[in-house]
Amino acid sequence: MVKKQNDILSEQVKAIPPSAIRRFFDLANEMKGEVISLSIGEPDFVTPWGIREAGIYSLEQGYTHYSPNQGYMELREAISEYMIRRYSLSYKPAGEILITVGGSEAIDLVVRALLNPGDEVVIVEPCFVAYKATVVLARGIPVTIETTADNSFKLRAEDLEAAISDKTKLVMIGYPNNPTGATMSRDELSAVAEVLERHPDVMILSDELYAELTYTEEEHCSIASFPALFDRTIVVNGFSKAYAMTGWRIGYACGPDWIIGAMNKIHQYCIMSSPSTAQYAAIEAARNGDKVIQEMREEYNRRRRVIIEGCRQAGLTCFEPFGAFYAFPCIRGLGIDSDTFCERFLREKKVAIVPGKAFGSCGEGYVRISYAASLENIQEAMVRLSTFVQDLKNEGKDNR
Amino acid sequence: MLDRYELLRLIEHNARLTQPELAVMLGTTEEEIAAELDLLHKEDIILGYTTVVNWEKTKRESVTAMIEIRLMPQRDQGFDKIAQHLYRFPQVSSCYLMSGGFDLMLIIEDSTLREVASFISNKVAPIEGVVSTATHFILKKYKGNGVIFDDKPIDRREAIIL
Numbered sequence: 107m108v109k110k111q112n113d114i115l116s117e118q119v120k121a122i123p124p125s126a127i128r129r130f131f132d133l134a135n136e137m138k139g140e141v142i143s144l145s146i147g148e149p150d151f152v153t154p155w156g157i158r159e160a161g162i163y164s165l166e167q168g169y170t171h172y173s174p175n176q177g178y179m180e181l182r183e184a185i186s187e188y189m190i191r192r193y194s195l196s197y198k199p200a201g202e203i204l205i206t207v208g209g210s211e212a213i214d215l216v217v218r219a220l221l222n223p224g225d226e227v228v229i230v231e232p233c234f235v236a237y238k239a240t241v242v243l244a245r246g247i248p249v250t251i252e253t254t255a256d257n258s259f260k261l262r263a264e265d266l267e268a269a270i271s272d273k274t275k276l277v278m279i280g281y282p283n284n285p286t287g288a289t290m291s292r293d294e295l296s297a298v299a300e301v302l303e304r305h306p307d308v309m310i311l312s313d314e315l316y317a318e319l320t321y322t323e324e325e326h327c328s329i330a331s332f333p334a335l336f337d338r339t340i341v342v343n344g345f346s347k348a349y350a351m352t353g354w355r356i357g358y359a360c361g362p363d364w365i366i367g368a369m370n371k372i373h374q375y376c377i378m379s380s381p382s383t384a385q386y387a388a389i390e391a392a393r394n395g396d397k398v399i400q401e402m403r404e405e406y407n408r409r410r411r412v413i414i415e416g417c418r419q420a421g422l423t424c425f426e427p428f429g430a431f432y433a434f435p436c437i438r439g440l441g442i443d444s445d446t447f448c449e450r451f452l453r454e455k456k457v458a459i460v461p462g463k464a465f466g467s468c469g470e471g472y473v474r475i476s477y478a479a480s481l482e483n484i485q486e487a488m489v490r491l492s493t494f495v496q497d498l499k500n501e502g503k504d505n506r
Numbered sequence: 507m508l509d510r511y512e513l514l515r516l517i518e519h520n521a522r523l524t525q526p527e528l529a530v531m532l533g534t535t536e537e538e539i540a541a542e543l544d545l546l547h548k549e550d551i552i553l554g555y556t557t558v559v560n561w562e563k564t565k566r567e568s569v570t571a572m573i574e575i576r577l578m579p580q581r582d583q584g585f586d587k588i589a590q591h592l593y594r595f596p597q598v599s600s601c602y603l604m605s606g607g608f609d610l611m612l613i614i615e616d617s618t619l620r621e622v623a624s625f626i627s628n629k630v631a632p633i634e635g636v637v638s639t640a641t642h643f644i645l646k647k648y649k650g651n652g653v654i655f656d657d658k659p660i661d662r663r664e665a666i667i668l
Contacts (some may be wrong), residue, residue, distance in 0.1 A: 138665040146665040235668045408531035415530045
């Protein structure tokens with residue numbers, strides 16, 4: 107080879123960092139099995155049996171072939187009904203819904219379908235790690251907005267206005283939010299919607315994977331429900347979080363047919379179609395899953411209260427998250443950064459949580475604690491958190 | 507506002523949750539939990555607290571039988587009087603009035619097969635109004651009280667998922 111390997115690789119691929127917390131990742135993997143893990147962004151529930159059984163039945167029947175590129179019509183119909191039932195959003199199964207391999211593929215497809223090199227994409231941090239990477243891979247330019255705990259990690263209209271330029275192609279919004287657990291009510295979103303109404307050429311990607319895990323009286327509100335924005339919003343959702351179906355890899359995108367069509371073009375060449383067995387299971391989930399979702403949501407909500415109380419008892423400030431299954435307490439003032447905090451917590455107290463830095467630089471000073479874990483594990487982890495924070499405070503005194 | 511049904515569902519599955527734990531989980535105060543539990547006892551909605559035991563893992567010998575009983579209804583009293591007569595026996599752990607091909611379902615727990623058999627022939631069959639009985643012995647308990655026996659959950663997730 108004449109060229110160095112690094113010169114051969116794509117500039118785009120080299121531009122995305124492997125992970126901000128690689129070292130911590132490796133350590134957590136090494137210690138897996140001996141630790142309480144509150145570091146996982148997936149439900150601890152196994153997929154409800156009724157849904158698993160539907161997948162098994164499809165195999166028994168020999169439904170093992172490719173599905174249509176855009177996914178089985180039955181599934182798109184079930185999703186269409188679900189979107190009306192739960193969010194009052196109306197999408198035609200024929201051209202406005204695309205079944206993808208998890209929400210992640212849908213996000214990538216939206217970005218690739220829309221971006222030309224140099225287009226700007228507004229990203230609200232802290233956020234799911236894939237947003238920035240997909241934009242960079244598509245030769246777009248991420249423009250980040252930092253949200254803060256003071257404002258409960260909600261997107262403020264003035265920050266959005268300031269971030270939008272004449273190069274902005276897309277705004278990516280993700281509420282309920284991973285990693286913060288923040289949600290946005292209809293009122294709060296309406297201020298954001300007003301800004302977007304003033305910029306009619308800006309497209310909107312709304313990542314609503316955690317929509318079902320909203321714990322406020324007011325149900326989840328999608329930005330797509332603002333009439334002026336409906337025609338340029340792509341809603342990304344999926345079965346992973348709400349139905350505890352992460353391993354099945356079924357997500358979907360709903361939006362205007364001209365964008366969904368463009369996304370389907372990429373999807374048909376890169377992916378062909380989503381796994382058929384998983385689609386059959388998802389049909390059962392979308393049709394008959396409302397009750398199991400509700401039971402899981404109630405369980406998460408109880409754990410949520412336990413973990414918030416635990417963080418506060420441990421002496422950490424923690425804004426109250428009303429969505430997803432994460433708490434995002436602040437660890438500033440303890441004299442160490444989030445990476446060190448998590449590494450030491452793992453080594454010294456055998457509890458795994460994730461440094462906030464992994465989700466964007468403004469996540470530094472925070473840690474993500476998942477409450478997708480059993481009550482016993484959460485309670486024990488909170489006891490250990492309390493002693494750990496006390497240890498750190500004592501060290502601080504000794505050093506003074 | 508405390509949802510009493512959520513409280514009931516919670517303690518029905520785990521009666522060991524303490525009042526402070528319940529208060530945090532349900533987003534309320536210990537006082538309110540205590541008052542509601544008090545009320546639920548007074549209203550005879552909560553009747554007792556039990557433990558789910560897998561006796562098969564112990565050395566204790568016991569047998570469980572389900573007995574279908576067909577009855578001749580009694581004037582003015584329907585099936586209630588016979589049901590009452592039967593459920594007073596301590597070996598009867600559950601007693602149900604049923605629709606379908608028989609009338610009462612008794613669940614009997616006793617230490618030996620012989621004892622169950624003698625209970626049926628001496629205490630159940632001779633009762634006036636009992637037309638016939640059919641006894642089914644339980645060979646293995648797979649699931650009871652909503653709990654799957656011999657099913658320890660294993661966390662199969664990766665160490666970290668962002």
